[in-house]
Amino acid sequence: MLVAPFVGLMLPPGAVRAGELGEAEIRSLDGELEALCASVDDVFARPGSRENLRARVRGLLSEVPRKNLWQLAEFAGHPNPDRLQGFLAKAAWDADELRDRVRAYAVAALAADDAVLIADETGDIKKGAKTAGVQRQYTGTAGRIENAQVSVHLSYGFRRGRTLIDRELYLGRVWAGTTAGHERRCVEQGIPPERATAVATKPELARRMLERALSAGVPFTYFLADEAYGQSRALRAWLEDWRVRYVLAIPKNEVVPLPDGCTRQARELYAIVPEETFERRSCAGGAKGPREYD
Numbered sequence: 001m002l003v004a005p006f007v008g009l010m011l012p013p014g015a016v017r018a019g020e021l022g023e024a025e026i027r028s029l030d031g032e033l034e035a036l037c038a039s040v041d042d043v044f045a046r047p048g049s050r051e052n053l054r055a056r057v058r059g060l061l062s063e064v065p066r067k068n069l070w071q072l073a074e075f076a077g078h079p080n081p082d083r084l085q086g087f088l089a090k091a092a093w094d095a096d097e098l099r100d101r102v103r104a105y106a107v108a109a110l111a112a113d114d115a116v117l118i119a120d121e122t123g124d125i126k127k128g129a130k131t132a133g134v135q136r137q138y139t140g141t142a143g144r145i146e147n148a149q150v151s152v153h154l155s156y157g158f159r160r161g162r163t164l165i166d167r168e169l170y171l172g173r174v175w176a177g178t179t180a181g182h183e184r185r186c187v188e189q190g191i192p193p194e195r196a197t198a199v200a201t202k203p204e205l206a207r208r209m210l211e212r213a214l215s216a217g218v219p220f221t222y223f224l225a226d227e228a229y230g231q232s233r234a235l236r237a238w239l240e241d242w243r244v245r246y247v248l249a250i251p252k253n254e255v256v257p258l259p260d261g262c263t264r265q266a267r268e269l270y271a272i273v274p275e276e277t278f279e280r281r282s283c284a285g286g287a288k289g290p291r292e293y294d
Contacts, residue, residue, distance in 0.1 A: 040101050045092040052087035100216070103156075103165040107218050112158040117213060119206035119225040120155070121170070123148040132189035135174040152202050154209040156218065166212060168205035171195055203232035214242065222247050230254075 037057075041050050059072030069081035069088075078084070123139025125148050132149070139148040154166040171191065176199045177183075186196040200208075206229055213220075223246040229235055230248030239246045250256075252267040282290035 036105065039105075040098055043094050043098045043101070048083075049087055049091040049093060052083055052091070056084055056087065099166060103213075103216065103218070106163045106165050107156055107216075110156060110158060110161055110163065111219055112160075113221070115156060115158040115220045117210065117218070117220045117223045118155040118157065118162075119152060119209070119223070119229055121150055121152045121202060121228070123150040130189070132191055133169045133171050133175060135172050137172055152205040152209070154206070154213065156213075156220070165218070166209040168200075168209060170202055170205060171199065173199055175199075201232070203229045203235040207235055207238055210239075210244070214244075221245065224248070227251055 037050075037054060044050050044053065055076035055078070056072060059075040060067055062075050064071045064075050069084050073079075073081040073084050076084070121140070123137075123141040123146075125139065125142060125146050126134045127147065128134070129147075133151075134147060134149045136145055136147050137150060138145050139150055141148070150170045152168045152170055153164050155162050156165045157163065175182075175186065175191065175195075176197060178197055183196065186193075206225065210223065223239060223244055225246075225248050227249040230250040231254055236246070236248065250266055252265070252270070254266045255263045256266055256269060257263050278294040280292055280294055282292045284291050
């Protein structure tokens with residue numbers, strides 16, 4: 001779930017690193033967080049769901065080492081995870097409405113002249129075959145093919161901060177079909193009929209989230225993504241049709257159309273660019289040292 005439930009009453013230990021904020025500032029943030037929680041209470045049908053919302057976020061912001069439902073329930077003082085599990089699996093609430101509310105709140109807090117939208121994916125390794133979207137597939141979490149659930153996210157950020165504002169669950173070929181057994185399985189997992197018969201690619205999911213951001217008037221300068229999205233000609237054509245500026249990574253053998261109507265591979269164009277044009281930067285540390293790019 002993209003939007004984690006919000007903390008109520010008191011921010012738990014570990015939510016803010018020591019020495020960064022004074023007591024008065026922490027208490028003011030606590031009040032702001034409770035106000036934010038109250039602003040979405042009407043999205044949830046039952047008071048118990050609103051309480052579980054607060055309890056779940058309290059745990060997610062705590063120093064609990066593993067954020068599974070057992071440990072979150074223990075932190076909330078529940079005897080078992082049944083309440084939180086029921087909240088996620090059975091409670092009546094409008095996830096899309098909550099997504100839109102949180103997106104508006106986040107964008108208002110982070111809006112800037114140089115803000116960008118970023119599409120990327122993440123995976124959660126799973127056991128069994130019943131979790132929605134789970135199948136054997138590549139996930140960057142493990143760096144290999146695993147039994148996992150993969151989702152595509154849209155982030156909003158600029159130099160001072162960033163946050164997730166949208167999400168789409170990737171449903172691969174295992175989850176696309178028209179048989180009665182397949183339909184029953186999708187109904188059990190709450191997968192809508194329009195997602196259950198055909199595979200929507202990850203670039204297509206990114207496009208849907210971009211459409212929602214554009215419709216909501218989210219201000220940004222560029223759309224950014226790695227080559228999993230950059231190599232999609234359909235996505236690039238859509239971005240150009242909608243006049244969305246973008247910076248996308250592409251494979252070196254990708255054929256790129258030029259203004260004169262000709263085409264050339266990306267590696268050929270790279271070879272003619274003067275070396276001093278580039279700066280080498282590390283995006284993060286990796287298992288084999290800095291992950292450097294030109």
